[in-house]
Amino acid sequence: MTTLTFDSVNPATGEVVGTHPRQSAPAVHDAVTRAEEAAGWWAALAPADRRRRLLDYKAVITQNLRPLAELVHRETGKPTADAVLEIVLTITHLDWAARNAEKVLGRRRVATGLIGLNLSATLEYLPLGVVGVIGPWNYPVFTPMGSISYALAAGNAVVFKPSELTPGVGVRLAELFADAVPEHPVFQTVTGLGETGAALAGDPRVKKIAFTGSTATAKRVMAACADNLTPIVAECGGKDAFIVDADADLRAAADACLWGALSNAGQTCVGVERVYVVDQVYEPFMRELKDLAATVKAGEHYGPITMPAQLDVIRRHIDDAVKNGKAVKGGPESVRAPYVDPVIVEDVPEDSAAVREETFGPTITVRRTKDAQEALELANASAYGLGGTIFSRDTRGALRLARLMRSGATAINSVISFAGVPSLPFGGVGDSGFGRIHGADGLREFARPKAISRQRFALPGMNLTSFSRGAGEVERLIRMVTILHGRRKR
Secondary structure, three states, X not given: XXXXXXXXXXXXXXXXXXXXXXOOHHHHHHHHHHHHHHHHHHHHOOHHHHHHHHHHHHHHHHHOHHHHHHHHHHHHOOXXXXXXXXXXXXXXXXXXXXXXXXXXXXXXXXXXXXXXXXXXXXXXXXXXXXXXXXXXXXXXXXXXXHHHHHHHHOOOXXXXXXXXXXXXXXXXXXXXXXHHOOOOOOEEEOOOOHHHHHHHHOOOOEEEEEEEOOHHHHHHHHHHHHOOOOOEEEEOOOOEEXXXXXXXXXXXXXXXXXXXXXXXXXXXXXXXXXXXXXXXXXXXXXXXXXXXXXXXXXXXXXXXXXXXXXXXXXXHHHHHHHHHOEEEEOOHHHEEOOEEOOEEEEOOOOOOHHHHOOOOOOEEEEEEEOOHHHHHHHHHOOOEEOOEEEEOOOHHHHHHHHHHOOOOOOEEOOOOHHHHOOOOOEOOXXXXXXXXXXXXXHHHHOEEEEEEEEEOOOOOOOOOOOOOOOHHHHHHHHHHHHHXXXXXXX
């Protein structure tokens, strides 16, 4: 029987980077079978042994940083330096997950309260078993490893289905793990198109799916998971806002705004897409932004649009923005496949597609606001809620805005910085998804809480969970609860 294959292609050159099997449902089933067995071995290891192996994996990735970055460059088209950056961030997250898993997930005693005076109670977080990860193409190392690292550290086996645009990177990540942990296939990669991911999501032996991709695809993955009540953590798209307050360092704000919008050709779920600038600094900020934008060139400072179909969305949004607003830099002519030059458009109506829908390209809309409060209200008027940015010298005011911004994370006087802090959870609200990766929350996302209570001694005259209890015992309980909880606070 002939095995169907597909090619991964360098989007900048059209060069075929590699050829990979389109793994069918039976092949995925076999991978999950192997993962089940490996999961038992991996979970039974002492936490210190898992930590050592994961730190070995970290070392192997670090030793292979240059060739892995080159592979990312070839499959996505992004500059090699940007690929290095995402791998370095991956290494720091893997290190954190390995070193902190036992502390976050290990058994600990918890208070029982006065009613449970005769009990001891413990809480721990146990592995789920097999975790399926369905990854994206825009950051083919950093983003899926944000789930894989934490799932492995929590004691699970992983079956990873990478994007069909970056399968070689996914295969290589599993090969490097096998180099560090050769005993069992704790981390496997399956390659293919949509049907491969559907087979993984639909396998009842997979105890959780971690998905990163569009909101529309997330809904289809959730539907596949629903048949088996398989839980899912979904990291979907974004339409992140960038607020520039009246007291902001305008040069720094413009520099961060441009990086957040244009790096990786704008193909960043937490990239800057909407900019709101307080009126009194609008003109000087725009001068800074335009001056800096003039120095950034597609094909030199950032790569091509990796997914060809996205060019249609970007083109439609640029046409919409220019039609209803004022082009400051670029326009429809900026789309020259496979590249898109920087596009900045101001005064675009808030109900336009360019403001409401995720563009995922090197474009931004900019709007003047009367104050930071109006900027916040506009920033929050979105179905998405992934990340966001505040630039202000007023620490207290910036923190207030950041807390009120409807997003899973907010950066102050920096851009996307929260993603590089391993101890912070990452995820969104609304159409940006639910659940968290990274940090202690990310470790717990891939574990199940196990609560245990143990009676240490019997309470005399208070055997409440017995048919032999008497009226006197109930009366004593009522008196005790009234003393503890019956006084109103004035």
